[in-house]
Amino acid sequence: MxxxxxxxxxxxxxxxxxxxxxxxxxxxxxxxxxxxxxxxxxxxxxxxxxxxxxxxxxxxxxxxxxxxxxxxxxxxxxxxxxxxxxxxxxxxxxxxxxxxxxxxxxxxxxxxxxxxxxxxxxxxxxxxxxxxxxxxxxxxxxxxxxxxxxxxxxxxxxxxxxxxxxxxxxxxxxxxxxxxxxxxxxxxxxxxxxxxxxxxxxxxxxxxxxxxxxxxxxxxxxxxxxxxxxxxxMGSPSMNLVKARIVEHDSVLVAQVATGDTTLALPIVRDREALRDWCGRDVILGLRPEAITDPASANHRDGNIHEAELPVDLIEPTGADLYVVTTLGDASVNARMRPGTPLRPGERTRFAFDVSRMVVFDPESERRIRDEQMIDSALEETA
Incomplete structure (x- = not known):
C-alpha cells in the first residue's frame, strides 16, 4: 500500500x-x-x-x-x-x-x-x-x-x-x-x-x-x-512543437515538415507501430532543444542523426550553451549547440536532429501517439 x-x-x-x-x-x-x-x-x-x-x-x-x-x-x-x-x-x-x-x-x-x-x-x-x-x-x-x-x-x-x-x-x-x-x-x-x-x-x-x-x-x-x-x-526552453505529416517513403516511415522551398523528412524511430496507422495524416512533432544541435556535437554512433541545412534566425548565448533559433515548418525552433559555435544570424548552417528523441502527438486530442505497450505502461504509471 x-x-x-x-x-x-x-x-x-x-x-x-x-x-x-x-x-x-x-x-x-x-x-x-x-x-x-x-x-x-x-x-x-x-x-x-x-x-x-x-x-x-x-x-x-x-x-x-x-x-x-x-x-x-x-x-x-x-x-x-x-x-x-x-x-x-x-x-x-x-x-x-x-x-x-x-x-x-x-x-x-x-x-x-x-x-x-x-x-x-x-x-x-x-x-x-x-x-x-x-x-x-x-x-x-x-x-x-x-x-x-x-x-x-x-x-x-x-x-x-x-x-x-x-x-x-x-x-x-x-x-x-x-x-x-x-x-x-x-x-x-x-x-x-x-x-x-x-x-x-x-x-x-x-x-x-x-x-x-x-x-x-x-x-x-x-x-x-x-x-x-x-x-x-516542462523544460526551459520548452519542447519544440512542429506541424508535420506522416508518410511512408521508400518503405521508411517519416515525418514530413514543409520548410521554405524544401521538405524535411525525419525518420520515425519511436512508436512506429502506432504511427503506421497515421500515414497520410497530420501530427505534431515534439523535439527538445538538446535533440537539435550542431553536427559535431551529435551522437552519430547510434545511426539516429538526421542532418538538414536551415537558416539561423537568432543566437542566444547563455555561457554554458548556445541556443540557436531557426524556422521549421511554420514554427520557430530552439536548437542547443556548443558555446562558441561560429554562427551569425541570416546565414544557413547544418542542424543535426536526434530522431530517437522525437515524440508525436495527435493535433486534435493533443495526446501522445504511442505503441500499445507504451500506452499500457503509461496507464499503469498514472494509476
Missing part, C-alpha cells in the same frame, strides 16, 4: 469544480512535486492534505489511515508556507520550538530538539536573533526548522522559495534536496517553477485546470510526455 494515496479527490467551491478526480500515490521517502500554472489547483490540493480545506469527494490516505475528517493538529503533518509566518516578537529558538511548547514538551527536551535542528540547518548562531534581523534565506531556514523539529510523518511545502531572489532560490533548492537525501522524509512540494520541480522531485505530478496530466519521474515527464501540455510546460 502507498504511504500517501490521494484517491479520486474532488474539490468544489459552489458551482466551481476546482479539483476533478485527482489520483496520486507515492511511497514513503518520496519527494512529490505538484507543478502547474497558477490556478491549476495544486495549492488547494496541498491545503486539503494539511486539513486546511475540506474534501468534496474522494479519500486521503496517510500510511493506510483515512484522514479526511481528522483535525489538522492530529494528522502528524508539518507545513512550510510561502510567507514564512514567523512570530516577530520571538527569537529564532522560540519560533522553532513553539509547536513543541504548545504540545507541553519539557523545556530540556525542547531545547535539545531545537539545537539538533539548528545544527542540521546550520543556523546555530542565529538562535537568539529575532526574525526582523534575518535575511530571506535565513527566515526560510527557520520556517523549515519549525517543521523539522516536530519529526512528522509528512512534510508539505507551499512554494517556499518564491519570495527569494534568483541566486538564493538556487542555493535553498540545493539545501532542501540535500536535507531530503539525509533525512529520507516524505515531502509534498508545490511550485509553478518547472525547473524547481525537475531539480527536487523523485516524482512529479503535472496539473492543469484541476486535472492530473501526468505522474512520473522527472525523466519520464521530460522525455516521455503524455500530451502537448506536459511537453510544452
Amino acid at each position: 502507498s504511504f500517501l494515496h490521494i484517491n479520486n479527490v474532488h474539490k468544489r467551491f459552489g458551482e466551481t469544480h476546482v479539483l476533478k478526480g485527482v489520483d496520486i500515490a507515492i511511497e514513503q521517502g518520496d519527494f512529490l512535486v505538484l507543478v502547474g500554472p497558477s490556478g491549476c489547483g495544486k495549492s488547494t490540493l496541498l491545503n486539503m492534505i494539511a486539513g486546511l480545506d475540506s474534501i468534496s469527494e474522494g479519500e486521503l490516505l496517510l500510511d493506510g489511515r483515512c484522514i479526511n475528517d481528522v483535525h489538522p493538529s492530529r494528522r502528524d503533518i508539518a507545513m512550510v508556507f510561502q510567507s514564512y509566518a514567523l512570530y516577530p516578537s520571538m527569537t529564532v529558538a522560540g519560533n522553532i520550538g513553539f509547536g513543541l511548547e504548545m504540545r507541553k514538551v519539557p523545556r530540556k527536551e525542547r531545547r535539545e530538539a531545537v539545537d539538533r535542528v539548528a545544527k542540521l540547518l546550520q543556523i546555530e548562531n542565529l538562535l537568539d536573533r529575532k526574525p526582523g534581523q534575518l535575511s530571506g534565506g535565513q527566515r526560510q531556514r527557520v520556517a523549515m526548522g519549525r517543521a523539522l523539529v516536530r519529526d512528522p510523518q509528512l512534510f508539505l511545502f507551499d512554494e517556499p522559495l518564491s519570495n527569494l531572489d534568483a541566486k538564493l532560490r538556487v542555493d535553498m533548492r540545493s539545501e532542501i534536496k540535500q536535507l531530503h537525501q539525509r533525512l529520507k522524509t516524505t515531502i509534498v512540494y508545490v511550485t509553478h517553477d518547472q525547473v524547481e520541480a525537475m531539480t527536487l522531485a523523485t516524482r512529479i505530478a503535472v496539473m492543469r485546470a484541476g486535472e492530473l496530466q501526468q505522474l512520473g519521474t522527472p525523466h519520464e515527464v521530460y522525455d516521455d510526455p503524455n500530451n502537448l501540455f506536459v511537453a510544452g510546460f
Whole structure:
C-alpha cells in the first residue's frame, strides 16, 4: 500500500469544480512535486492534505489511515508556507520550538530538539536573533526548522522559495534536496517553477485546470510526455512543437515538415507501430532543444542523426550553451549547440536532429501517439 494515496479527490467551491478526480500515490521517502500554472489547483490540493480545506469527494490516505475528517493538529503533518509566518516578537529558538511548547514538551527536551535542528540547518548562531534581523534565506531556514523539529510523518511545502531572489532560490533548492537525501522524509512540494520541480522531485505530478496530466519521474515527464501540455510546460526552453505529416517513403516511415522551398523528412524511430496507422495524416512533432544541435556535437554512433541545412534566425548565448533559433515548418525552433559555435544570424548552417528523441502527438486530442505497450505502461504509471 502507498504511504500517501490521494484517491479520486474532488474539490468544489459552489458551482466551481476546482479539483476533478485527482489520483496520486507515492511511497514513503518520496519527494512529490505538484507543478502547474497558477490556478491549476495544486495549492488547494496541498491545503486539503494539511486539513486546511475540506474534501468534496474522494479519500486521503496517510500510511493506510483515512484522514479526511481528522483535525489538522492530529494528522502528524508539518507545513512550510510561502510567507514564512514567523512570530516577530520571538527569537529564532522560540519560533522553532513553539509547536513543541504548545504540545507541553519539557523545556530540556525542547531545547535539545531545537539545537539538533539548528545544527542540521546550520543556523546555530542565529538562535537568539529575532526574525526582523534575518535575511530571506535565513527566515526560510527557520520556517523549515519549525517543521523539522516536530519529526512528522509528512512534510508539505507551499512554494517556499518564491519570495527569494534568483541566486538564493538556487542555493535553498540545493539545501532542501540535500536535507531530503539525509533525512529520507516524505515531502509534498508545490511550485509553478518547472525547473524547481525537475531539480527536487523523485516524482512529479503535472496539473492543469484541476486535472492530473501526468505522474512520473522527472525523466519520464521530460522525455516521455503524455500530451502537448506536459511537453510544452516542462523544460526551459520548452519542447519544440512542429506541424508535420506522416508518410511512408521508400518503405521508411517519416515525418514530413514543409520548410521554405524544401521538405524535411525525419525518420520515425519511436512508436512506429502506432504511427503506421497515421500515414497520410497530420501530427505534431515534439523535439527538445538538446535533440537539435550542431553536427559535431551529435551522437552519430547510434545511426539516429538526421542532418538538414536551415537558416539561423537568432543566437542566444547563455555561457554554458548556445541556443540557436531557426524556422521549421511554420514554427520557430530552439536548437542547443556548443558555446562558441561560429554562427551569425541570416546565414544557413547544418542542424543535426536526434530522431530517437522525437515524440508525436495527435493535433486534435493533443495526446501522445504511442505503441500499445507504451500506452499500457503509461496507464499503469498514472494509476
